[in-house]
């Protein structure tokens with residue numbers, strides 16, 4: 001396990017002015033604007049990294065309500081211990097996929113894509129896809145979440161070629177004109193997480209737009225990196241009462257994106273290169 005993964009709890013994307021400017025400039029490049037407004041407001045419940053609690057406690061909450069979530073797995077975190085408890089094991093990931101949840105990509109090593117070179121990003125994405133495929137978790141990863149929400153030009157170009165939607169961390173709803181290659185999302189974390197999520201559900205309903213709510217773990221109580229099981233249940237119930245369609249990220253992108261938007265052929269490569277084999 002590399003140092004970056006161990007430091008996951010405290011690491012932050014480049015907080016400097018230069019970093020902030022880069023993220024703003026990147027918003028202008030490699031855009032794929034949403035083109036359509038959905039018939040009904042939409043919400044996606046997403047889980048990043050992903051702690052086992054998001055699978056073991058979060059997934060049943062969604063399934064009991066007849067909906068599914070989007071799980072952004074890093075194969076390099078599988079069964080490791082982290083600041084949010086143990087990460088999902090291979091078996092957790094397999095169960096998540098079998099239950100019909102979307103499996104998304106979050107890089108293999110939780111790579112900061114803000115400044116990494118294109119080749120390193122491509123290798124990391126390929127390795128994640130290869131391992132998740134090898135483990136029988138997913139043979140096609142259609143959507144992506146940028147680790148730490150950081151985005152560089154190279155990462156955005158790579159992601160645009162591989163995924164129908166790539167999610168960053170700035171707040172907003174998705175409506176026509178909003179970039180699907182650097183999409184906004186709302187973190188449901190910390191003590192204010194539920195209130196902030198409700199605010200954005202209201203905005204999405206008012207605009208008949210799509211909002212992506214994400215968290216990491218699902219525990220008894222909210223934490224800086226997770227939500228409580230009660231909050232998750234309330235948000236799903238309320239979204240359904242408000243008339244939202246609860247969709248996967250891939251389904252959301254298909255409904256609002258350019259007509260015919262499909263994930264580019266991103267078949268998981270076979271584990272034939274020495275680098276992939278060694279990492280496996």
Ligand SMILES: [Zn+2]
Nearest residue numbers: 048049147148
């Ligand atoms: Zn992450």
